[in-house]
Every structure is written in structure tokens, then in C-alpha cells.
Amino acid sequence: MSAVPVRPPAPSRRRHALVGLGSRREFYQDGIEVTHAAAAELVAVCDVNPGRIELAQARAAARGVAVPRGYLAAEFPRLLAETRPDVVIVTTPDAAHAGYVVAALEAGCEVITEKPMTTDADACRRILEACRRTGRHCRVAFNYRYSPARTQVKDLLLRGTVGEVLSVDFHWLLNTHHGADYFRRWHARKDTSGGLFVHKATHHFDLVNWWLGAVPVAVSAAGSRRFYTPETARRLGLGGPHERCLTCPVAARCPFRLDLAADPRLRALYLGNEAHDGYLRDRCVFREDIDIEDTMSAAVSYDSGALLTYSLNAYNAWEGYQVAFNGTAGRIEHTLVETVYREGREAAPTPDGPEVRTRVIPLRGAAEELTPWRADGDHGGGDRLMLEEILAPGAVADPYLRRADERAGAASILVGVAANRSLATGARVRLADLVGDLPRPEYPVAAPGAA
Ligand SMILES: NC(=O)c1ccc[n+]([C@@H]2O[C@H](COP(=O)([O-])OP(=O)(O)OC[C@H]3O[C@@H](n4cnc5c(N)ncnc54)[C@H](O)[C@@H]3O)[C@@H](O)[C@H]2O)c1
Structure with a gap:
């Protein structure tokens, strides 16, 4: 395949397996084989599609590293037995995550799954039970937490800058390049993605859960498909x-x-x-058989007493979000306008206006405009920082507890699952009625360096 000599792996490197070899896989494969090659190696790859297995192997061969062994999905137990990975990273479509997570936990592996952890309450329960049974945690790759601008918001909240937060207004906008992409393939079906309330909003609900350091209790939601029709x-x-x-x-x-x-x-x-x-990546975004919403809103209550008002729309003129925390001592406003990817084209330009804006407005007195914390790279700089922490564990300090596991994975997807149920029934849905003994996620209790 390539004339480049293969380097033998160093014995101390952690052995990784990647399951689901589509677009997101490249991020992890490159991280393992290039950026963090001193700490990690890729020993196995797995997919339902033999062509994408070959592509992943060719990528390794072309850069002169050891070619990972390839396995079809049905051969996953053999992958575990033969290649004995230390870490399994799951990047399949969302509804397929749980089976691999549970099998890898049972085999004694460290497990990292892409978000959303899974798509429904049954699969969520299976993962939580497997974690309890094996005494292991399943890490959920919430890269959005790692964006420095969002960590800065966490820092402000931990310091009690606006007192006790009583309510949150959070509005997420997808533009018609990025937003449309969810209507082309597996994301467009609830049985594979959970719909945008799960697939996409898991990031957003996780952020609010982590920002507040609180646990969501009940959800009522509304939504429909109004644009991609x-x-x-x-x-x-x-x-x-x-x-x-x-x-x-x-x-x-x-x-x-x-x-x-x-x-x-x-x-x-x-x-x-x-x-x-038969996976068609370019299906018509207006076709009849789509069953997810593009226009959504939800009201979520928290165990702290805080109320979240949330919206997600997939056909906006710009992409990004506006979030505001209304506290007993003032309000934090944080707005981010994203420079958005467009599959198959150059990145969409950022509209006029500040790219990131964070300000604190006390109940009495002048607003303070803050200099945003920044890092380079995808997803607001979050991807690079998260990857470093995943592939070179211990190398990065984590004072804000950005590292998330199945407890945070469950607390975020269940808001979306409850929202889907609320859409179907018109009722307000309690998370405890979906998964009885939801474990509380770990949250930091004080800002690093705070008095
Ligand atoms: N954190 C982020 O910002 C971010 C960004 C992109 C994708 N993701 C997540 O990564 C995951 C993959 O997304 P993607 O964009 O790479 O999708 P994709 O469709 O490009 O790739 C999915 C791959 O999984 C394979 N696959 C399908 N069913 C499988 C099964 N049962 N067993 C094994 N392999 C199977 C497909 O053949 C394909 O190669 C999703 O869960 C998605 O939510 C996260």
C-alpha cells in the first residue's frame, strides 16, 4: 500500500480500538496516530462497511504507522479477544453506541463514546447498569465543555458572580448549511439519532447541567418539522x-x-x-420520510429550583447561541457566533458582530464586558483540549471537571428523551419516570483559586 517503513509501536503506549469509521473517526485516528502518537496506538478498527475499514487502514499505512486490524461489526467480540485494546472509542451512529459500550465495559476496557451517549431510556439504563456491574465509568466526549469561552462562563458561575441562578434562557441556532446536514441521512430518523432534541441538544443540555451544577428533573416540550419539508x-x-x-x-x-x-x-x-x-450521504433534505423536528422548544426544571427555557431551530440566518443566566445578584449574557463548517464547501463566513461576547450585568450598576477566554481549533477550541485529555490522560489538569462520564451522559440525553415523550403525549415528563435511580453527575463545587 505504501513504501513508507512501519515504525514498531512503543510498548508503553495505550492500545485503542475505534468502532464506527465515518467522519468523526478521522479526528480520533489522527489524534492517536499523529498528535498523541507517543502515548497512544490504534490496534483495531471496526465498522459495518468493509470499504471504510480499508480507508481507515490506508490512512495509517500512508503515514507509516502500524496498520490496525480490521473487523466487521459482527466480529466485535473477536476484536476484543484478539487485539485486547485498553480503550474502545465508539463513533457509530447514535443508536448503535450502547451495544458497543456495554460489550467493551464487560471486557474490562476503558470506554469512550461520542455524544449522545445513547438515544432512549432503555439503552441508557443498560449502560448505567453495565457501569454499576463492572465498577467502571463510560466516558462521554462532551467537547463543548472544553471550549475556553464556555469554561469561562462556568468559572463565573462557580465564583457566584450573579448569586444564585434562578433561570436560564438558552437559544441555539443552526444555519441552513449545518442545519440541513442533519436532514440528509441517519440523523433524520428518530430511531437512529433520537432527533435533534437528543442528537444535537445533548451538548446543550449537558452544558446547562454542568454550568448550573444541577440535575434536571422534568421537561415539557413543543416541536415540529416546518422548514425541511x-x-x-x-x-x-x-x-x-x-x-x-x-x-x-x-x-x-x-x-x-x-x-x-x-x-x-x-x-x-x-x-x-x-x-x-446503501448508505446515501446526500439524500434530499425535503423528503417525506424524515421524522425529526427542525423547530423545537423546551421548558426544563432543575433540582436546584432553576428553570431553563430552551430553543433549537435548524434553519437560521446565522449559527451559534445566546445564553443568559438570571441570578439573585445580576445576569450573565454569553453569545457565540460560530464560523460553521459546510460539508463539501468552504466554511461559512461569520456574520458581522463579535464572535464571542460575555458580559456580567449586576442588578444595580454598569455592565462589565469580559475578554473572552480563547483557544484555536474546531468546536471553539474544545476538540483539541478534549483530545489531549482523552489520549494523554493526566497530562491536562481538569479543575472544572470537564471530563464527563455516563452520569452526565444520562442526565443530558434524558432531557431530550423526556422532550420527545412530551412532544408525543403533550405531558410534562419527569426524568425519574424514565430511569428510576439516576446517579448524580460529578460537578466542581468551587472555582479554582476562589476564596
Ligand atoms: N462531538 C462532536 O462534536 C461530534 C461531531 C460529529 C459527530 N459526532 C458523533 O460521532 C458519531 C459518528 O458520527 P459521524 O458524523 O462520524 O457519522 P458517519 O455516518 O460519518 O459515520 C458513522 C460510521 O459508523 C458506521 N456504522 C453504522 N452502523 C454501525 C454499527 N452498527 N456498527 C459499527 N459501525 C457502524 C458507518 O458505516 C460509518 O462508517 C455520532 O454519534 C455523532 O453524534 C460528534
């Missing part, structure tokens, strides 16, 4: 939804076209491997 396709003059961009008769004039053939990465990862599993 056959009617919108007709309104745009596209004659209604079509099957996929590759064969679409109006692709040339559709503002939502994803051109898989034109992007070498997408072509290799998805288009070139369709024959194995």
Missing part, C-alpha cells in the same frame, strides 16, 4: 422533494445541494462505499 421544496421552485442530490434533476439550481462527487473526502468516505451498505 416537501412544501419548502415546492416553494423554492424545485418541484417537490427528490431522492438524492447525485441523481436530482434540479440539483444545479437547488441551494441545498451536496455534491459528493466534487469533494474528494466525501467521495472516498461515502460515495465510493455505497455499494457495501
Whole structure:
């Protein structure tokens, strides 16, 4: 495959296996094989799609590191037995996480799963029980916590800057590049992703849980699909939804076209491997069979007494969020406008205005504008910091307890699961009715250096 000589692995490196070899896998594979190669090695890769197994192996070969052994999904028990990984990282579609998490915990591995930890209450219970049974934790990769600007908000709250927080207003905006991407493939079905209330909002609910250091108790929600619909396709003059961009008769004039053939990465990862599993990466975002919402709001109450008012919409003019904490001594406002990726195209430009803004407004007196904490890289700099902590454990201090496990994973997805149930029934749903003995996540109790 390559003439580059293979370096023998150093014996002290931790052995990693990666399950689910799509887009997110590249982040971990590159972290293991390049950035943190002194501490980590990739010994096995696993997927339902043999073409993506070969791609992951070719990536290793091309950079001259040992090629990981490849296994199909059904062979996962054999992967565990033969390659004996220290760490299993799960990056499959969301509903498939739980099976791998439980099997890897049972095999004595350290387990890291991508968010959301899982998509429904039954699978959540299975993971919590496996953790109790094995005495191990399952780490959930909440990279959003690691963004320095969000850690700064945590720091302000830990210091009691605005007193006791009584309510939170949190509004998350996805633009029509990033937002549309959730309507093309597996994310567009609740049975594989839990819908955006679980798949996407797990990040947001986790942030609020961690920011407040509190546990969500009950949720009522509303939501529907209003934009990514056959009617919108007709309104745009596209004659209604079509099957996929590759064969679409109006692709040339559709503002939502994803051109898989034109992007070498997408072509290799998805288009070139369709024959194995029929996974179409560019399905029409307006098609009939989508069953997730694009317009959502929720009211969440916490054990601290705080109330969260939350919204998530997937078709906005800009991307980012606005969050405000209303406390007994004032208000913290934090706004972030993201420079957003667009699959198959260059990053979308950031609109006018400050990229990150954080200010504290006391009940009496002038507002204070803060200089935002910053880091470079994807997801507000969070990805790089989280990866460092995952692949070189102990190398990074964690005074804000950004490292999250199954307790935080459960506390965040169950807000989304409860919201989905509330959508279906019209009722307010208590988390305790979904999973009886929800363990309390670990939260820091004081800001580092605070008196
Ligand atoms: N934290 C973040 O910011 C972030 C960003 C992107 C993705 N993610 C998460 O990463 C995960 C993967 O997302 P992605 O964008 O890489 O998706 P993807 O569709 O690109 O890749 C998923 C891969 O899993 C494989 N797969 C499907 N079913 C499987 C099964 N049962 N067993 C083994 N492999 C299976 C597919 O063939 C594919 O290769 C998701 O859980 C997603 O939420 C997180």
C-alpha cells in the first residue's frame, strides 16, 4: 500500500480500538496516530462497511504507522479477544453506541463514546447498569465543555458572580448549511439519532447541567418539522422533494445541494462505499420520510429550583447561541457566533458582530464586558483540549471537571428523551419516570483559586 517503513509501536503506549469509521473517526485516528502518537496506538478498527475499514487502514499505512486490524461489526467480540485494546472509542451512529459500550465495559476496557451517549431510556439504563456491574465509568466526549469561552462562563458561575441562578434562557441556532446536514441521512430518523432534541441538544443540555451544577428533573416540550419539508421544496421552485442530490434533476439550481462527487473526502468516505451498505450521504433534505423536528422548544426544571427555557431551530440566518443566566445578584449574557463548517464547501463566513461576547450585568450598576477566554481549533477550541485529555490522560489538569462520564451522559440525553415523550403525549415528563435511580453527575463545587 505504501513504501513508507512501519515504525514498531512503543510498548508503553495505550492500545485503542475505534468502532464506527465515518467522519468523526478521522479526528480520533489522527489524534492517536499523529498528535498523541507517543502515548497512544490504534490496534483495531471496526465498522459495518468493509470499504471504510480499508480507508481507515490506508490512512495509517500512508503515514507509516502500524496498520490496525480490521473487523466487521459482527466480529466485535473477536476484536476484543484478539487485539485486547485498553480503550474502545465508539463513533457509530447514535443508536448503535450502547451495544458497543456495554460489550467493551464487560471486557474490562476503558470506554469512550461520542455524544449522545445513547438515544432512549432503555439503552441508557443498560449502560448505567453495565457501569454499576463492572465498577467502571463510560466516558462521554462532551467537547463543548472544553471550549475556553464556555469554561469561562462556568468559572463565573462557580465564583457566584450573579448569586444564585434562578433561570436560564438558552437559544441555539443552526444555519441552513449545518442545519440541513442533519436532514440528509441517519440523523433524520428518530430511531437512529433520537432527533435533534437528543442528537444535537445533548451538548446543550449537558452544558446547562454542568454550568448550573444541577440535575434536571422534568421537561415539557413543543416541536415540529416546518422548514425541511416537501412544501419548502415546492416553494423554492424545485418541484417537490427528490431522492438524492447525485441523481436530482434540479440539483444545479437547488441551494441545498451536496455534491459528493466534487469533494474528494466525501467521495472516498461515502460515495465510493455505497455499494457495501446503501448508505446515501446526500439524500434530499425535503423528503417525506424524515421524522425529526427542525423547530423545537423546551421548558426544563432543575433540582436546584432553576428553570431553563430552551430553543433549537435548524434553519437560521446565522449559527451559534445566546445564553443568559438570571441570578439573585445580576445576569450573565454569553453569545457565540460560530464560523460553521459546510460539508463539501468552504466554511461559512461569520456574520458581522463579535464572535464571542460575555458580559456580567449586576442588578444595580454598569455592565462589565469580559475578554473572552480563547483557544484555536474546531468546536471553539474544545476538540483539541478534549483530545489531549482523552489520549494523554493526566497530562491536562481538569479543575472544572470537564471530563464527563455516563452520569452526565444520562442526565443530558434524558432531557431530550423526556422532550420527545412530551412532544408525543403533550405531558410534562419527569426524568425519574424514565430511569428510576439516576446517579448524580460529578460537578466542581468551587472555582479554582476562589476564596
Ligand atoms: N462531538 C462532536 O462534536 C461530534 C461531531 C460529529 C459527530 N459526532 C458523533 O460521532 C458519531 C459518528 O458520527 P459521524 O458524523 O462520524 O457519522 P458517519 O455516518 O460519518 O459515520 C458513522 C460510521 O459508523 C458506521 N456504522 C453504522 N452502523 C454501525 C454499527 N452498527 N456498527 C459499527 N459501525 C457502524 C458507518 O458505516 C460509518 O462508517 C455520532 O454519534 C455523532 O453524534 C460528534
